[in-house]
Amino acid sequence: MWYYFIRQKKAVTALLFLVTLVVLSIGNSVIYDGEIRRVSLLFDENGTVSAAPFAPSAKFLLGTDRKGYDLLHLIIEGAKWTIGAGLLITFMRILIGLLLGITLAKFKKPLFQSFESFFDSFSVIPMTMISYFVLQHALTFSNGTTPEPFYLRVGFQMMILIIFAVPTITFYLGNEIKLLLHEEFVRSAKILGGRYPHLLRKHIAPHLNPILIILFLQQFIQVLVILIHLGVLQVFFGGTIVFHGGDIDSVTHEWTGLLGMYYPSFMSHPWIPLVPILFFTLTIIACTFILSGLERAYLFSKQKSFRDQTTPIEVIPAAPSFSFVK
Amino acid sequence: MNKVMSGVKHSLxxxxxxxxxxxxxITLGATPALFNGLSLNITQYFQAIGNLVASLLEPSSLTYSYYKVVRPLFPEILIRYKESITIFASSFIISLILAIVIVYCLTCLDPRIVNKVKQSFGYLESLPDILIIMILQLFIVWLFKKTGILVVEVAAAGDQKIRALPIICLSIPTTIMFTKILLFRTEEEYEKPYVSLASGKGLSHFTVFFKHVLRNVLLRFFFFTKTNIWLMLSNLYIIEYFFNSIGIFIFVKDYNSIETFTVALLxxxxPIFIYFQLFRLFTSHLLKEVV
Known part of the structure; x- marks a missing residue:
C-alpha cells in the first residue's frame, strides 16, 4: 500500500507540509525554548519610527501581531498544539465510536433504536453550542488566579470534544456494520461457523476501511472547525486568560487563540486573523489530499492483490481443429 | 385491520x-451541573435534572437574568427564535434553488468539465466558514471605500436587525454542500432506465430533468437532510455571533443558564423531529427501496 501512496505526488507534498510544520514547531520549543521573534519598533532610513503591528513584508513574511510577535513564528510554534490536538481528538472519536458501534451492532433492533433516539438530539444540535456551553466556565480564568493545572484543562477539553461527537459516530458505524451483517456473504460465513470477531476481521473490515478513511477526514475537518469556532468565541485550546481590562490571551500559542484575540480588529489589521485561518484552510486541504491519496492507494493495492491471487488463464492458441477438404 | 394495527404501532x-x-x-442540558470546575459531581447533576424538569413543566416560571435583572423567558426567546428561523429558512430555500440551477447547468455540460467542477467543489467545501465570512466582510468594506455604496449592512448595532449578509454568508457554504449532494444523486438517477426511456421518447432535456429526475432526487435529498441541517445550524451559530444579530443562539450564549439552554435545544x-416524522409518514411508500 505504501508503495502506491508514495507515487501520489499531491498526497506526499501535503504530508511533507504537515510534517514540516509539526517538526519545526516541536524543534522550536526544544531548541529555542518556545521563544518567538519579537520586534515592537522599527526605524526606516529616515529615522521615522513605526510600531507594531507590521503588515506582511520581506522582513516579516506574514506580518506581526500587535505586540510585535512574528506571525509566521507564532504559527509554527502553535502548529503542534492545533494539529496534534485535532488529530488526537479525531482518532479517539473514531476509535471509541468504532468500538461502541461494533458492540451496538450486535444488539437487538428495539434496544438499538431506543439508544439511537436517546442520543438523537446530538445529530441536530450544533457541537459548538454544546461544547461552548460546557467549556466556557472551565477554561476561562482571570489573570492572577491559580487555575487547574494545564494538562487537566487540556484533558478536560479533549474529553468534552470527544464525548459529544461519539454518539453520532457510534450510530453511523453501528448502522453500517448492521447493514453489512445482513449481506449474503456474511451470512454464509456465519453458517460456516465464523464467530463475530472473525466476521468483523475478515468480512466487515474490508468494507469498513474506506468508510473509516472518509470518516476520519470528515471528523478532522469538523474538529478543526469546532476549534476555530471556539476560538472565535474566545474559548482557547488549553485555556483563556482574562486580564483586568477585558483583554484576553491564550495559554499556548495555538492558532485559535490568535484568531480569537485579533478577529475584533480585523478591519484595521486584516492579516492577523487571516493568517491563522489561512493555515487552518491549508491544513484541511492537505488532509484532503492525503486521504484521497490513501484511498486511491488502498484501492490500487486491493486490485493488485486481487490480480496476484487470480492466476491468469493461459490462452492456448487453438490448434486448427478442422481442415478444409479439397 | 392490519393497517390500523400497524398505524397504532407506528405512532406508539x-x-x-x-x-x-x-x-x-434534558440530560444533555443539565451537563454543566455535572462538572464542578473540572471535577465530577453526580448528586448535583441529578438535582439539576430534577429542578430542570420541575421548571420545564411550568413554562411561565422560566426566567433569564442579566446582571441580576430577572425577566420571564417566554415571549423574549420566541422573538429571538423567529429571527433565527427567518435566516435559516431563507438561506435554506435560496441555497436549494441555486443548487438546483447549478446542477441543471452541469447536466447540460461535458462530463469532463463536470468532473473538474466536482473536484473544485470538494476543495471549496473544505474552506472554513469563517474564512468566507471574513472575506465577504472585507470585500463589502473595500467596495464601500472604493465606491461609497454600502451594499448591505456589515454588522448590527443595538437592536437593529440585519439579515442580508447573514443569509448570504450562510447560503454560500450551504449551496456548495447542496450542489455536491444533488449532483451525486442526479448522476445516480441518470443511470436509471426511465430516464433513457423519457429521452428516447423525445422529451427535451429540460422536461426530463425538472419533471422526472428532480422529483426523485429531491425526495431522497429531503429524506437524508439531517446532516445538512446540523451543518447549517452550526454555521448559523457562528454567523449570528459574527454579525451580532439577535437570534436564539446568541441569546443562549449571552444568558446561559441550564434552563435557557434546554429550552433552546427543545x-x-x-420542529426538526416533527418534520422528519411527517416526511417519513407521507413518503415512506415512495421510498421503500431506500429505507
Missing part, C-alpha cells in the same frame, strides 16, 4: 422515540 414507536429524545435533551429539536 414515534411517541417512545420522542420521549426518549426529550429525556436525552425549540430547535422538536
Amino acid at each position: 414507536f414515534t411517541c417512545i422515540h420522542l420521549v426518549l429524545s426529550l429525556v436525552g435533551i 425549540l430547535i429539536y422538536i
Whole structure:
C-alpha cells in the first residue's frame, strides 16, 4: 500500500507540509525554548519610527501581531498544539465510536433504536453550542488566579470534544456494520461457523476501511472547525486568560487563540486573523489530499492483490481443429 | 385491520422515540451541573435534572437574568427564535434553488468539465466558514471605500436587525454542500432506465430533468437532510455571533443558564423531529427501496 501512496505526488507534498510544520514547531520549543521573534519598533532610513503591528513584508513574511510577535513564528510554534490536538481528538472519536458501534451492532433492533433516539438530539444540535456551553466556565480564568493545572484543562477539553461527537459516530458505524451483517456473504460465513470477531476481521473490515478513511477526514475537518469556532468565541485550546481590562490571551500559542484575540480588529489589521485561518484552510486541504491519496492507494493495492491471487488463464492458441477438404 | 394495527404501532414507536429524545435533551442540558470546575459531581447533576424538569413543566416560571435583572423567558426567546428561523429558512430555500440551477447547468455540460467542477467543489467545501465570512466582510468594506455604496449592512448595532449578509454568508457554504449532494444523486438517477426511456421518447432535456429526475432526487435529498441541517445550524451559530444579530443562539450564549439552554435545544429539536416524522409518514411508500 505504501508503495502506491508514495507515487501520489499531491498526497506526499501535503504530508511533507504537515510534517514540516509539526517538526519545526516541536524543534522550536526544544531548541529555542518556545521563544518567538519579537520586534515592537522599527526605524526606516529616515529615522521615522513605526510600531507594531507590521503588515506582511520581506522582513516579516506574514506580518506581526500587535505586540510585535512574528506571525509566521507564532504559527509554527502553535502548529503542534492545533494539529496534534485535532488529530488526537479525531482518532479517539473514531476509535471509541468504532468500538461502541461494533458492540451496538450486535444488539437487538428495539434496544438499538431506543439508544439511537436517546442520543438523537446530538445529530441536530450544533457541537459548538454544546461544547461552548460546557467549556466556557472551565477554561476561562482571570489573570492572577491559580487555575487547574494545564494538562487537566487540556484533558478536560479533549474529553468534552470527544464525548459529544461519539454518539453520532457510534450510530453511523453501528448502522453500517448492521447493514453489512445482513449481506449474503456474511451470512454464509456465519453458517460456516465464523464467530463475530472473525466476521468483523475478515468480512466487515474490508468494507469498513474506506468508510473509516472518509470518516476520519470528515471528523478532522469538523474538529478543526469546532476549534476555530471556539476560538472565535474566545474559548482557547488549553485555556483563556482574562486580564483586568477585558483583554484576553491564550495559554499556548495555538492558532485559535490568535484568531480569537485579533478577529475584533480585523478591519484595521486584516492579516492577523487571516493568517491563522489561512493555515487552518491549508491544513484541511492537505488532509484532503492525503486521504484521497490513501484511498486511491488502498484501492490500487486491493486490485493488485486481487490480480496476484487470480492466476491468469493461459490462452492456448487453438490448434486448427478442422481442415478444409479439397 | 392490519393497517390500523400497524398505524397504532407506528405512532406508539414515534411517541417512545420522542420521549426518549426529550429525556436525552434534558440530560444533555443539565451537563454543566455535572462538572464542578473540572471535577465530577453526580448528586448535583441529578438535582439539576430534577429542578430542570420541575421548571420545564411550568413554562411561565422560566426566567433569564442579566446582571441580576430577572425577566420571564417566554415571549423574549420566541422573538429571538423567529429571527433565527427567518435566516435559516431563507438561506435554506435560496441555497436549494441555486443548487438546483447549478446542477441543471452541469447536466447540460461535458462530463469532463463536470468532473473538474466536482473536484473544485470538494476543495471549496473544505474552506472554513469563517474564512468566507471574513472575506465577504472585507470585500463589502473595500467596495464601500472604493465606491461609497454600502451594499448591505456589515454588522448590527443595538437592536437593529440585519439579515442580508447573514443569509448570504450562510447560503454560500450551504449551496456548495447542496450542489455536491444533488449532483451525486442526479448522476445516480441518470443511470436509471426511465430516464433513457423519457429521452428516447423525445422529451427535451429540460422536461426530463425538472419533471422526472428532480422529483426523485429531491425526495431522497429531503429524506437524508439531517446532516445538512446540523451543518447549517452550526454555521448559523457562528454567523449570528459574527454579525451580532439577535437570534436564539446568541441569546443562549449571552444568558446561559441550564434552563435557557434546554429550552433552546427543545425549540430547535422538536420542529426538526416533527418534520422528519411527517416526511417519513407521507413518503415512506415512495421510498421503500431506500429505507
